[in-house]
Amino acid sequence: METLNQAIEDARGRYLSANPLSMAADKSAERYLPGGNTRTVLHYEPFPLTMVAGEGAELVDLDGHRYVDFVGEYSAGLFGHSDERIKAAVREAMEGGISMGAPTTYERKLAELLCLRFPGIDQVRFCNSGTEANIWALTTARLLTGRSKYLAFRGAYHGGVIKFPHGACPLNIPFDFVLANYNNTRGTKEIIRRWGHQLAAVIVEPILGAGGNIPGNKAFMEMLRQVTEETGTLLIFDEIKTARIGPAGTQGLLGIKPDLTTLGKFIGGGLTSGAFGGSAEVMAHYNPKLKGNWNHAGTFNNNVCSMAAGCAAMGEIYTPQRATDFFEQSEGFRLSLNEMFAAKEVPMYANGMGSIIAIHFSSKPTKKPSDITAGCQSLRPLLHMEMLLEGVLICSRGDFFLSLPMTESHLSRARDALEKFVDRYKQLILGVLEA
Numbered sequence: 004m005e006t007l008n009q010a011i012e013d014a015r016g017r018y019l020s021a022n023p024l025s026m027a028a029d030k031s032a033e034r035y036l037p038g039g040n041t042r043t044v045l046h047y048e049p050f051p052l053t054m055v056a057g058e059g060a061e062l063v064d065l066d067g068h069r070y071v072d073f074v075g076e077y078s079a080g081l082f083g084h085s086d087e088r089i090k091a092a093v094r095e096a097m098e099g100g101i102s103m104g105a106p107t108t109y110e111r112k113l114a115e116l117l118c119l120r121f122p123g124i125d126q127v128r129f130c131n132s133g134t135e136a137n138i139w140a141l142t143t144a145r146l147l148t149g150r151s152k153y154l155a156f157r158g159a160y161h162g163g164v165i166k167f168p169h170g171a172c173p174l175n176i177p178f179d180f181v182l183a184n185y186n187n188t189r190g191t192k193e194i195i196r197r198w199g200h201q202l203a204a205v206i207v208e209p210i211l212g213a214g215g216n217i218p219g220n221k222a223f224m225e226m227l228r229q230v231t232e233e234t235g236t237l238l239i240f241d242e243i244k245t246a247r248i249g250p251a252g253t254q255g256l257l258g259i260k261p262d263l264t265t266l267g268k269f270i271g272g273g274l275t276s277g278a279f280g281g282s283a284e285v286m287a288h289y290n291p292k293l294k295g296n297w298n299h300a301g302t303f304n305n306n307v308c309s310m311a312a313g314c315a316a317m318g319e320i321y322t323p324q325r326a327t328d329f330f331e332q333s334e335g336f337r338l339s340l341n342e343m344f345a346a347k348e349v350p351m352y353a354n355g356m357g358s359i360i361a362i363h364f365s366s367k368p369t370k371k372p373s374d375i376t377a378g379c380q381s382l383r384p385l386l387h388m389e390m391l392l393e394g395v396l397i398c399s400r401g402d403f404f405l406s407l408p409m410t411e412s413h414l415s416r417a418r419d420a421l422e423k424f425v426d427r428y429k430q431l432i433l434g435v436l437e438a
């Protein structure tokens with residue numbers, strides 16, 4: 004029987020033959036970009052596809068293949084690649100003047116849209132990325148509490164310099180983090196109580212994203228709220244991805260009000276963006292009209308293109324009703340995948356919630372990062388290659404992010420490609436997982 008390595012080699016061989024222009028582009032980019040790359044997550048073996056055009060939920064690569072785009076810019080691509088309302092908003096903003104170095108009407112409008120939407124945000128400040136938003140939120144917590152330790156979770160991703168894939172990462176900013184295990188209610192409660200009065204903040208992704216799109220269970224999230232209140236620690240919800248879940252993010256869904264919320268990804272309509280917000284009392288520290296205020300800087304915090312695109316995105320397109328409908332449609336798709344895997348008796352599972360999905364090689368939902376086996380990880384490159392070869396673009400780690408322009412036919416294409424994968428490799432998958 005074919006081994007996993009042989010299957011991956013074979014798939015990569017077919018990929019190589021199908022993509023000579025992407026291969027050449029990758030090679031030539033190595034001269035001025037290390038490894039031809041300026042964002043590590045976009046690299047995969049043998050080389051990544053170079054994209055040249057996007058339309059709706061589809062992308063076209065240099066060799067002329069058309070894909071249904073489930074990478075969805077790792078969730079920032081909620082609006083797809085060519086929404087006319089976003090394009091018109093950006094055009095209008097640019098016509099009005101780029102980089103004005105002054106307040107504009109756009110950030111005021113976008114701030115209102117976000118504050119009316121998310122229960123934990125009375126007031127908001129903008130920045131340029133999710134990483135930045137989290138650095139600001141953590142710093143805010145430190146200044147508010149006078150404490151300098153933080154609690155985060157193993158497997159969490161809060162930005163390029165705040166990530167804990169296998170514990171702390173050498174690239175991280177030198178903030179003092181204590182780590183706990185995601186969805187471990189009892190253990191985490193003990194840790195928070197033990198460090199209690201030294202902890203400035205607990206920062207949590209309501210769905211552990213890069214760690215496998217693992218939803219935080221309700222009891223765990225409620226415990227975080229309760230125990231942080233006991234110890235005077237701030238609770239930060241990193242909703243940079245999950246704000247797209249339903250009309251008010253996961254905080255709306257769970258009925259939990261965090262002290263600080265961070266946003267990013269899609270709130271700028273697909274353009275560079277980030278934001279952090281909380282109660283009016285907390286955010287008043289950033290009020291420049293008050294004595295002793297904290298100086299929140301950032302040349303491009305209110306850049307007109309992102310702010311205008313964000314206004315169209317959050318005001319006209321992703322209305323609360325659209326967010327509700329999209330959640331139901333996406334959850335229906337996710338459940339249909341799990342029905343298909345179950346019917347085929349293959350150990351695969353579409354983890355996640357709504358439009359945030361990751362395929363795991365397991366017959367059960369993944370509830371914590373340590374549920375992810377070495378076998379599961381070793382099968383991912385094969386799934387990735389085969390999906391690309393079927394014209395279904397997914398993240399190399401197995402994530403699928405749905406976008407608003409996706410139609411039933413896009414979703415069927417992904418389901419059919421997964422079904423074909425199962426039919427071809429079921430025995431191999433069983434063998435790898437049993438080994």
Ligand SMILES: Cc1ncc(COP(=O)(O)O)c(C=O)c1O
Pocket residue numbers: 077131132133134135137160161162163208212213241242243244267268276277
């Ligand atoms: C949950 C979460 N937090 C923070 C970030 C960092 O956002 P950015 O890449 O905009 O810095 C990401 C990005 O993937 C994320 O998924």
